[in-house]
C-alpha cells in the first residue's frame with residue numbers, strides 16, 4: 001500500500017517537471033508533430049480494423065436477438081450507435097491504444113534511460129522529463145479524439161456493412177435507427193473521456209519508462225507495467241467520469 | 248578547478264563512496280582509476296549531480312554545486328560536456344543531429360553556423376562524411392568519437408569522460424586518449440577521465456587518483472605511479488601479465 005502512495009507521489013513530482021515551458025518552442029512543435037504521427041496516425045490501421053469488426057458484431061448480435069415483432073429492426077442502428085459512441089470507441093479503443101501507444105512510449109523512454117541518453121540530456125542542461133514526455137502527452141490529447149471520432153464512424157459503418165451483407169436489416173431501417181433520439185452531448189461526453197484517457201496513457205507510460213533502472217529486461221517490465229497500469233486507471237476513471245458526466 | 252570534499256554515497260546498504268576528497272585541476276587530464284566496481288562511475292555522476300551525494304560538497308571554481316537548485320544546476324551544466332560509458336548517442340537522430348542537438352537547444356545560431364560548428368567538431372575528432380549515418384551504423388570507436396564531438400560542441404569548461412576507451416582496440420584507445428588530452432590543452436579546460444586502462448594512465452595521466460573500494464587510496468601522476476609502494480595500487484598497476492613481466 002505504501003508502495004502505491006510512493007508511486008503516486010513520484011508520478012506527481014515527475015508531472016511537475018513535465019509541465020513546464022519547453023526550452024525551445026520550435027523544437028517542441030517539431031517533436032509534437034512527430035509524436036502525432038508516431039502515436040496517432042500509425043494507429044489508424046488497427047483502430048479502423050477493430051472498429052469495423054466490433055460495429056459489425058454488435059449489429060449482428062442485436063439483430064439476432066430481436067425476436068419480438070414488436071421491436072422494430074431500426075433498434076439495431078440505435079444500439080450500434082449508442083454502444084459505439086458511448087463506450088466502445090472511447091473506452092475500448094483507448095484500452096487498445098494503451099497497449100499499443102503505452103508500450104511504445106515506455107520502451108522508448110526506458111531504453112533512453114538505461115542507455116544513459118536521459119543522463120546525457122540532463123548533463124546538457126535539458127529538462128529531460130519535459131523534453132521527452134510533454135510532447136507525447138500533448139500529441140496524444142490532440143490526436144486521440146480524432147482517432148476516436150474516426151472509430152465511431154467506422155464502427156457504425158461496420159454495423160451497416162454487416163446488415164446489408166447479411167440482409168438482416170435494410171439500410172433504411174438502420175439509418176432510421178441511427179437517428180432515434182440523437183443527442184450531441186453523447187459525442188462531447190465520449191471525447192471528454194478520450195482526452196482524459198489520452199493523458200493517462202501518455203503520462204503513466206512516460207512515468208514507467210522514465211523511472212526504469214537496469215537493462216533490457218527492466219525495459220520490458222516497464223512497458224508491461226505501463227500497459228497494465230494505464231489500462232487499470234482508464235477503467236477506474238471510466239466509472240468516475242461516466243458518473244460525473246452523465247448525471 | 249573542481250573540488251570534491253568528503254563525498255559519501257550509499258545505495259541502500261551498499262556504501263559505495265567513503266569520504267572521498269579530491270581536486271581536479273584546470274588544463275589537466277585528471278584520471279580516476281580503480282578496479283571495476285570500485286565506484287568510479289558513481290563518483291563521476293556525483294560530481295555532475297546525476298547522483299545526489301549523501302554527504303560532502305562539490306565545488307566548481309568555488310561555486311557550491313551541491314547547494315544549487317535545479318535551475319542553477321541547469322545553467323551550470325551548459326559548461327559541462329560529458330562522454331558516457333556507452334556513448335549515449337540519441338538513437339533516433341543521425342550523427343549530425345546528435346552533435347547539433349545542444350546547439351539547437353541552447354543557441355539561436357543559424358543553420359549554416361550550426362552546420363559549420365558540427366563539421367568543425369567532427370573534424371576535430373577525425374570523423375568525416377558520417378553526418379547522415381545513424382548511431383546504429385557506427386563502430387564502437389566512431390560512436391565514442393561522435394559522443395566526444397557532441398560533448399565539446401558547446402565549448403565546455405569541464406569535460407567528463409567515463410571510460411572513453413573501454414571496448415576499443417589499443418590503437419584506437421590511444422587515438423581517443425590523445426584527442427582528449429589535446430582538447431584539454433587546446434581549450435584549457437578541466438577534464439576528468441575514468442579509466443582502468445594502464446596505457447591511458449601512462450600516456451595522459453597528468454594527475455591520477457586511485458579509488459580502492461570506494462576510498463581515495465592514492466594520488467599522484469603518471470611519473471610517480473610506477474614507483475609507488477602502495478600494495479593495492481601496485482597490484483592494480485602490475486596486475487596484468489604484460490605489466491608484471493615488464494616490471495621484472
Ligand SMILES: Nc1ncnc2c1ncn2[C@@H]1O[C@H](COP(=O)(O)OP(=O)(O)OP(=O)(O)O)[C@@H](O)[C@H]1O
Pocket residue numbers: 258261263281282283284285286287288289290410443
Ligand atoms: N544506481 C545504482 N544503484 C545501486 N548500486 C549502484 C548503482 N550504481 C552503481 N552501484 C554500485 O556501486 C558500485 C560501484 O559502481 P561503479 O559503476 O561506480 O563502478 P566502476 O568503478 O565505474 O566500475 P566499471 O569500471 O566496471 O565501470 C558497484 O558495486 C555497483 O553495484
Ligand SMILES: [Mg+2]
Pocket residue numbers: 287288289332409410441
Ligand atoms: Mg564505470
